[in-house]
Amino acid sequence: MMKYKKNKLIEEVKLDFCGVTLNRSVKVKFKNKISKSPVYISKKTGTVFHSPSNNSSESLEMWSKKIYSKKIDTKKIKYTSNNPIMRSRHYYSALFLNKHLKGKNIELCDYGTGEGNLALEFGRINKKINFNFTEHSPELFKKTKKKIKKINKKNFLSFNGSIEDSGKIKKFKNFDVGCLLWTLCNCVKPIDVLNAIHSSLKKNGLLLIAESSRILVPYKKPIYNFFVSEHETKNTHPWFFSYNSLSNLLEICGFSVINANRYYDENDLVVIAQKKDRKKYVPKIKIDKIEDIKKFLKDWEKNSFFLKNIY
Secondary structure, eight states, X not given: OTTSOHHHHHHHHHHHHTTOOGGGEEEOOXXXXXXXXXXXXXXXXOOEEXXXXXXXXXXXXXXXXXXXXXXXXXXXXXXXXXXXXXXXXXXXXXXXXXXXXXXXXXXXXXXXXXXXXXXXXXXXXXXXXXXXXXXXXXXXXXXXXXXXHHHOSSOOOEEESOHHHHTTOTTSOOEEEEEEESOGGGOSSHHHHHHHHHHHEEEEEEEEEXXXXXXXXXXXXXXXXXXXXXXXXGTSSOEXXXXXXXXXXXXXXXXXXXXXXXXXXXXXXXXXXXXXXTTTOOOOOOOOOHHHHHHHHXXXXXXXXXXXXXX
C-alpha cells in the first residue's frame, strides 16, 4: 500500500468500478469449472469481479423480465426474498439499522426494494419509520406499493425505474436513511447508483448496505456454489465484495462506514455508512493485496471438497 500515493489509490478504485479493468487485472485460474463467466482480480486494489459485457439497462431488463416476471412462480424459483433465509436477512438488517436510528418520523428509502420485505420487517419493529422505495420491475413495483400502503401511516414516495434515474427526480430527496440490500453487487455501474443515493439523502444521512460475506473470510459454502450461476454470464452480479472493496467504493462516492457487523463469522456483510460533504471529505482507501486474494481463492477451491456434503 505504501507504493501508491493516497490520491493515486482513489483513482485506481474509481477505475475499477467504472469498468476500466481488464488491462489492470488478472484472470483467476481455477483448476475446476467454478464459474460460467471469467473471474478477475484488480492488480492495484484486489477487487474481485466479472468482466462487464452489457450496460446497466440490459442488466435491469434481465432482472425484470428473466428473474422477476409474470411467468415466474416465485414459490418455485431459488431466488425470492419471501423464502425463510432472505426474510431472516431482512429482519437482521432492520434490527441492525434500528439500533442506530434516533428521533421520530424517520424518512427511509429502500432502493431496489424488490418484493418489499424490508418494509414488512420495519413495520413490526419501528412504527416511526415512513417507508419510501424504488423498484425497476413493473410487476414488483405494483405488488410492493400495495404492501407499503398497508404499513405506512402517511403518504410515501415511490419510483418505478432505476436507482440512477430516481436521483434525477426533484421530489425524491431529503431522506434520513437509505437502504441498499443485496443490490449493489448486481449494479453494472455502482458509482452512478451510489451518487444518486448520495444526492437524495439529507446532510449526514445514513446508508445501510448488505451483501454476502464471502471474500477473505472463513468459507461458508463451496466455491462452485458461489460463482456458478445461470445469470452471471449476463452480468446480473458483476461484483464480489470484501469489506475493504465495499468500503472503498463507498468512500469514493462520499460515504464513510461508521459501523459494521461481524461479517468475518456471519453469513452477510452489513455496514452503515454516513453521507459526507464531497467537497471537503478525503476518501480513506484500504486495499486487498492481490497475493492474498489469489491464495484465498485457491485455498477455497481446495477446501470446498470438505464443504460439498453440507449443502
